[in-house]
Amino acid sequence: MPSPLIEVRDLDKRFDRTLALHGVEATIDRGEIVVLLGLSGSGKSTLLRHLDGLETPTSGSVRVLGEEVPRLRGRRLRALRGRVGFVFQQFELVPSLTVLENVLTGSLARLRGPRLGLWSYPKRLKLAALGHLDRVGLLDRAYQRADTLSGGQQQRVAIARALMQEPEILLADEPVASLDPESSEQVMALIREIAMDAGLTVVCSLHQVDLALAWGDRIVGLRGGRLVLDTPTEGLGKAEVMEIYGRVATATAELEAIETELADASAEARPDRAEPLAEGAGR
Amino acid sequence: MTALASTAGASASGSVAERAPAHRRSPERIAAALTLVALVVASLFALNSLGISLPSMLESWSNAERFFTRVGTIRFPEPLELVQLTALTLGIVVTGTLFAAICSVPIAYLAASNTTPGPGWRAAARFITVFTRALPDVVLAMVFVLLFSLGSLPGILAIGIHSIGMISKLFADAIEQIDEGPRRAIRAAGGSKLQEFTSGILPQVLPSWVATVLHRNDINLRGSVVLGYVGVAGLGLEMSHAFKSLNYSLGLGIAIVMFALCVLMELISSAVRRAMLHGGRASGGPLAATTAEAAVRRPWTGARVRTTVWGWVTAALLIGAIAVCNIQWGDLVTVWAKIPPVAAQFWPPSFGAYDWTRMSGAMLETIAIALAAAVLTLLASIVIGSLAARNVAPNRGTRAGARFLLVGIRGVPEVILAIVLIVITGLGAQAGTLALAFGGIGLAGKLIADSLEEVKGGPERAITATGASRFQRYAAATLPQGAPAIIGHSFYLLDTNIRAATILGIVGGGGIGYYLLNAGQGSNYGVVTAIVLMILVTVLAVEGLAMWMRRVFR
Ligand SMILES: Nc1ncnc2c1ncn2[C@@H]1O[C@H](COP(=O)(O)OP(=O)(O)OP(=O)(O)O)[C@@H](O)[C@H]1O
Ligand SMILES: [Mg+2]
Numbered sequence: 073m074p075s076p077l078i079e080v081r082d083l084d085k086r087f088d089r090t091l092a093l094h095g096v097e098a099t100i101d102r103g104e105i106v107v108l109l110g111l112s113g114s115g116k117s118t119l120l121r122h123l124d125g126l127e128t129p130t131s132g133s134v135r136v137l138g139e140e141v142p143r144l145r146g147r148r149l150r151a152l153r154g155r156v157g158f159v160f161q162q163f164e165l166v167p168s169l170t171v172l173e174n175v176l177t178g179s180l181a182r183l184r185g186p187r188l189g190l191w192s193y194p195k196r197l198k199l200a201a202l203g204h205l206d207r208v209g210l211l212d213r214a215y216q217r218a219d220t221l222s223g224g225q226q227q228r229v230a231i232a233r234a235l236m237q238e239p240e241i242l243l244a245d246e247p248v249a250s251l252d253p254e255s256s257e258q259v260m261a262l263i264r265e266i267a268m269d270a271g272l273t274v275v276c277s278l279h280q281v282d283l284a285l286a287w288g289d290r291i292v293g294l295r296g297g298r299l300v301l302d303t304p305t306e307g308l309g310k311a312e313v314m315e316i317y318g319r320v321a322t323a324t325a326e327l328e329a330i331e332t333e334l335a336d337a338s339a340e341a342r343p344d345r346a347e348p349l350a351e352g353a354g355r
Numbered sequence: 356m357t358a359l360a361s362t363a364g365a366s367a368s369g370s371v372a373e374r375a376p377a378h379r380r381s382p383e384r385i386a387a388a389l390t391l392v393a394l395v396v397a398s399l400f401a402l403n404s405l406g407i408s409l410p411s412m413l414e415s416w417s418n419a420e421r422f423f424t425r426v427g428t429i430r431f432p433e434p435l436e437l438v439q440l441t442a443l444t445l446g447i448v449v450t451g452t453l454f455a456a457i458c459s460v461p462i463a464y465l466a467a468s469n470t471t472p473g474p475g476w477r478a479a480a481r482f483i484t485v486f487t488r489a490l491p492d493v494v495l496a497m498v499f500v501l502l503f504s505l506g507s508l509p510g511i512l513a514i515g516i517h518s519i520g521m522i523s524k525l526f527a528d529a530i531e532q533i534d535e536g537p538r539r540a541i542r543a544a545g546g547s548k549l550q551e552f553t554s555g556i557l558p559q560v561l562p563s564w565v566a567t568v569l570h571r572n573d574i575n576l577r578g579s580v581v582l583g584y585v586g587v588a589g590l591g592l593e594m595s596h597a598f599k600s601l602n603y604s605l606g607l608g609i610a611i612v613m614f615a616l617c618v619l620m621e622l623i624s625s626a627v628r629r630a631m632l633h634g635g636r637a638s639g640g641p642l643a644a645t646t647a648e649a650a651v652r653r654p655w656t657g658a659r660v661r662t663t664v665w666g667w668v669t670a671a672l673l674i675g676a677i678a679v680c681n682i683q684w685g686d687l688v689t690v691w692a693k694i695p696p697v698a699a700q701f702w703p704p705s706f707g708a709y710d711w712t713r714m715s716g717a718m719l720e721t722i723a724i725a726l727a728a729a730v731l732t733l734l735a736s737i738v739i740g741s742l743a744a745r746n747v748a749p750n751r752g753t754r755a756g757a758r759f760l761l762v763g764i765r766g767v768p769e770v771i772l773a774i775v776l777i778v779i780t781g782l783g784a785q786a787g788t789l790a791l792a793f794g795g796i797g798l799a800g801k802l803i804a805d806s807l808e809e810v811k812g813g814p815e816r817a818i819t820a821t822g823a824s825r826f827q828r829y830a831a832a833t834l835p836q837g838a839p840a841i842i843g844h845s846f847y848l849l850d851t852n853i854r855a856a857t858i859l860g861i862v863g864g865g866g867i868g869y870y871l872l873n874a875g876q877g878s879n880y881g882v883v884t885a886i887v888l889m890i891l892v893t894v895l896a897v898e899g900l901a902m903w904m905r906r907v908f909r
Contacts, residue, residue, distance in 0.1 A: 124820050147824075154822030164813035168835050170378075177831045181822025186830030190378075202371045211371065215378040230817070237821050 075138060076101050077241060077273050078123060083132035085118055085297075092118045094297045096132070100275065102240075105267055107288030108277035109301070109313075114294040116277035120243050123275065124158050125149050137240060154181030157234030159244040159263075163226040167219035171210065171229050174218050175201040178236025197236075204232040208262060224255025231262065242267060244276040248283075260287055281313050387907040390900070391842070394849075398730035401723035405784050407731075412789075415780035422603075422779045431608040432593065441616065444589035446679030447507050448579050451514025452572040453673060455522050456564075462519065463526030464552065470530055480523070488520025489894040491857055492578060493585055493868075494887050497875045500586040501697050502690050507680040510587035514575050522571050529563040530556060562631050569624035576620050577768035580613055581858050585875060590616075598778060606778070610771045618766030625762065700878075704885035709870065718889050721866030724788045724859070725852035731788075732795035732852075733845055739796065740803030746815060747807055747829050761800045769794025769855060770862060777863045787864025791855055799848050806840035807833055839908045846901030853897060857890055 078100040085093040093115045100106055108116045121127040122134050125141045134141040139152050157178075165174045176193045179201070187193055193201075205211045208228040213221060218229060227247060234242060244263060248256035264287060267274045278284045284291055285305050291313065293301025301313070431437060464470050466480035492513045499509035538555030583591020590613055597606035706714055741747045743757035773790035780786055814832040823831065860868015867886060874882035 126816070126820060150822040150824060152822070153820055156820075156822075158817070158820035160813065160817055160820075162813050164811075164817035166814040166818075166832050166835050167811075168838065169831075177818050177823070178821050180818065180824075180827040180831060183827070186826045188830040188834060199372055202375050206371050206374070211374055212376055214375050233817070233821070 077137060078275070079133075079135040080119075080122075081133040081135075083119075083122065083134060084130045085115075085122070085127065086130045092297050093122075093129075096294075096297075096299050098292055098299065098302065100273060102273055103271055105264065105274045105287075105289045106276070107284040107291050107305075108275060108294065109279075109281065109284050109291050110277070110294035112279070113296075115297040116294055117245050118297075119294065120158075120245050120275065120277055123241075123243055124153055124156050126158075150181055154237055155240050157237050157239035157242045159227070159230050159234055159242065159247045161246040161249050163223070163230045163250075165218040165226055165229055165233075167217070169218055170215050171205065171218055171221065172198070172201055172214040174229055175204055175232045175236050178233040181237065201232070201236055204235045205229070207235065207266065208232045222255070224251050224259060227251060227255070227259050228262065231259070231266070235266065239272065241273045241275070244274065246277050246279065249279060256283075281310055285310060285313070383907055387904055391904070394726070395730065398726040401727040402730065402788075404723060405727055405788055407727065407785055407788060411785065415785075418781065419779045426603045426607065428604060429608045429611065430604045431612065432605070437612065440590050440593055441612070442679045443507065444579055444591070445576070445616070446676045447510040447587070447589055448514060448575045449572065449673065449676035450507075450680050450682075451511040452518055452568060452575050453676070454511060454515035455518035455571065456568045458515070458519050459523035459526050462523040463530060466523060466527040467530035469533075469535065470552070470556070480527075484520050484524050484527070485895070485898065486520070487516055487518075488524070489854075489891050489898075490517060490520075490887070491854055491890065492517035493581055493858055493861060494871070494883065496582045496587050497585045497883065498697070498701075502693055503683075503686050505588075506683050506686070507588060508682060508686055510579070510582055510589065511680060511682070513582060513587065514579070518571050518575060521574075522567055525567040526560070526564055529560040529567070533559040565631060566628050569627060573617070573621050573624055573765070577617050577770065578858070580768060580770045580774075581861055584861055584872065594774075598774070603778065607775065610775055613771055614767060617768050618763070621762060621766045700880040701884045703881060704888055705881040706885055707874065707879045707882040709882070714867070714870065714886070714889065717860075717867040717870055718893065720784060721856045721860060721868070722853065722893065724784055724791065724856040724864070724866055725849060728788045728791035728795060728856070729845065729849045729852050731792035732799050732848060735792075736796045736800035736803055737841070740800040741807060741829070743800060743804035744807035744833075746810070746812070747825075747833055749825065757800075758804070761797050761804070763797075764793065765797030765801070767794060767797075770858065773859045773864045774862050783863065784865030787856065787859040787866070790864065791852055791859060794855075795848055795852065798851075799844055802844045802847075803837070803841055806844070807837045809840075810836035839905070842908050843901070843905050846897070846904055850894065850897050850901060853890075853894055 076099045078098070080096055080098045083093050083096040084091070096115075096119060108119065110116050118127060122129060122141065123136055125144060129142050137152065137155055139148070141149075141152065144152055165171075166177070169177075170190065173190055173193075176187070176190070176197060179193070179197050180187065183193075183197075190198070202211060202214060205214055208231055210221075210225060210228055210232070213225065213229075218226060221229065231247075242263070247263065248259050251259060260283065263274065263276065266272065276288070278287075285308060288305050290304050291301060291308070292299065293313070432440065462480050462483055465472070465476045466484060468477070471477040471480070495516055496509055496513035499512050503509050533556055537559070538551050540555070542551055542555075579587070579589060580591040580594065583589060583593070584595045586592065590609055594606055594609040594613070597603075597609060739757050739760060742753050743761060745754060748754035748757065769790045772794060773787050776786035776790055777783065810833055814836065815828055818828045818832045856864070856866055857868045857871065860866040860870075861872045863869070867890065871883065871886045874880070874886065
């Protein structure tokens with residue numbers, strides 16, 4: 073049996089006082105389309121970032137594509153990141169660059185040295201980038217500035233940037249949380265389509281149970297940093313999912329209280345979080 | 356992976372390229388880019404025409420050695436005199452800056468787009484801002500020395516009026532950046548315009564305002580040396596006397612004192628700025644009192660004691676600064692009678708004994724010095740500034756080292772550097788350019804570092820997540836986001852360089868400043884006016900260009 077693409081063992085992550093992840097275990101095989109489900113602050117983003125080496129575990133093991141991620145440094149870490157695409161909730165395009173150049177930045181891991189300006193990328197890559205833009209339906213926007221696009225379009229550009237890496241795994245952190253329902257549907261459908269075509273392994277965090285059920289093959293549920301659910305979606309109903317959530321909480325009232333509290337806390341935590349991430353990402 | 360690559364390949368790569376739209380750029384952007392290129396080319400020509408090259412620098416180095424053997428030991432003024440001169444210099448600078456800060460509050464209020472009562476007011480305030488900034492403080496000092504003859508008032512007013520330009524501009528920028536919410540809430544609660552200002556705006560802008568004033572104070576201290584050359588009392592005057600009487604050992608001694616003073620002031624103001632940033636967040640912990648009556652008295656927590664003590668110390672220092680100046684307040688009344696005859700001497704503008712080609716040549720040389728220095732400064736400060744940015748520096752040590760270097764460079768007043776270079780090497784325009792280029796690195800490097808640190812972190816993280824290296828991330832995400840700010844800083848640099856190049860001419864650094872000083876000392880005030888007009892036109896042109904660039908490359 074081939075070893076799994078992603079293997080997380082007994083993962084703990086502590087930020088100062090909060091235990092963001094606690095004893096998380098998960099195994100994901102090639103070609104699986106997995107949804108990470110959980111309330112705000114349950115640790116979804118933190119877990120995803122561990123998979124791309126953007127965060128270092130407090131303890132435990134994270135194996136991705138056969139590599140022990142926390143051990144990787146420098147060139148080898150970058151090589152791994154190049155094989156894993158990451159789509160962010162806020163798209164994170166460079167606003168002043170063209171759409172095409174933003175997509176091209178996805179190829180940096182395979183290039184040597186810094187690049188600035190379209191002319192600094194080889195033609196072969198430009199053609200590939202245009203191909204990916206075509207794939208996400210934005211070929212006609214190639215030379216617009218990224219910040220002139222709508223949110224949904226920007227997210228599609230971000231997906232094209234991830235495709236540019238020719239990744240084996242695609243991680244997506246609430247890719248549609250800042251989009252309207254229609255663009256959300258488009259973007260989610262696009263991710264699934266691309267994943268099926270290319271045989272990609274996808275781990276995508278989401279808030280909404282309905283969407284998760286309709287979209288994923290498998291649901292992994294987090295609560296307060298613990299894994300509380302790991303099941304195929306086939307034949308699973310919303311009520312069942314909610315029930316599983318209910319069983320781990322002592323009472324529904326408590327569940328609701330925690331829900332609002334976590335939502336508030338994570339909304340507050342957001343601004344200060346930018347810094348440590350940038351630091352962590354810098355290595 | 357393979358499947359994906361084939362999807363991209365299969366969609367007939369040629370056809371994708373054909374279907375892609377043409378890469379269009381707006382004509383205005385092209386024009387702006389061409390202007391930038393032209394400026395760079397002009398700067399390179401300027402570098403060449405000023406004869407700045409390694410051999411010439413090495414040659415001047417041997418001059419320097421000869422010079423030092425001639426000077427012998429460096430001397431300082433008598434201790435008591437030294438203390439008095441230092442106190443007077445600091446007093447004049449601080450009082451002048453304070454004066455500017457106070458005047459700038461209403462001007463900034465009128466100039467900021469979100470507080471101005473109307474477009475007419477705004478235009479008037481902007482005019483004052485631009486005009487006071489464009490008027491060199493040396494010229495102001497020249498005029499005020501005529502009006503007041505002796506004492507500290509000429510220096511205070513020259514520094515004060517000239518500083519209004521920069522301070523009120525930055526004050527207005529800070530007002531424009533506030534969060535409108537609190538202000539709207541106060542208005543909704545029935546507050547007056549003044550209340551809106553004091554409770555809604557002032558608390559938000561105060562830290563940035565204080566930082567601006569401290570920053571300007573540093574600049575003014577550095578600039579105060581030149582004011583001595585046109586007769587403003589203090590260390591600068593003593594130094595100019597010493598150099599004029601060829602007493603180099605004393606002149607260099609005063610220069611060293613001035614340098615130490617500048618570094619000290621820079622360190623103090625950056626410490627104050629840092630303390631303000633961190634101290635502002637101290638909340639003081641929960642209140643022990645249980646009833647409202649008991650809670651009326653705010654407890655004397657450590658934070659409160661500190662704030663109060665520092666508040667009083669600051670007030671005492673400011674009062675001390677004013678007291679040291681020994682201002683003849685009566686002069687402020689009697690001066691009005693003297694204005695008409697003095698003003699008459701300055702009009703009409705004329706070139707006197709000089710002709711137009713000579714003067715325009717001198718102005719061009721000033722511009723060349725400014726351009727050449729700007730390009731040298733930028734080359735150095737992009738490197739140092741990037742290394743000083745948290746998100747670019749490879750490690751903490753590099754960042755700390757680069758920041759330290761920038762502070763050190765900022766401490767060296769370029770005028771002192773120029774004077775010393777000129778005295779030592781006798782190079783004129785070359786010494787001026789080098790001094791200006793070196794002095795600019797301190798500020799430009801810091802501004803660049805700060806702008807790079809302010810870019811959005813998200814795109815950088817996204818690029819890191821693709822597996823890019825640190826250097827690739829810098830080029831792909833950090834630099835493009837920081838570029839508009841860097842272009843803005845470049846024009847700011849050019850702008851200050853043209854003013855500074857004028858001033859350097861006064862101490863012998865080449866260009867129009869030499870004629871300015873000559874005209875002033877020979878009482879040819881019509882020539883002074885003509886030169887000032889030329890400077891104003893140049894400065895305003897650069898400023899207009901800068902505004903255009905900032906708009907196009909936002
Ligand atoms: N850099 C950090 N420093 C301190 N605490 C952090 C940091 N990053 C995350 N946390 C904390 O870890 C917990 C999990 O955060 P995480 O962002 O992974 O949640 P999430 O499930 O992605 O939430 P959301 O749905 O709001 O995005 C939260 O309590 C959060 O406050
Ligand atoms: Mg999240």
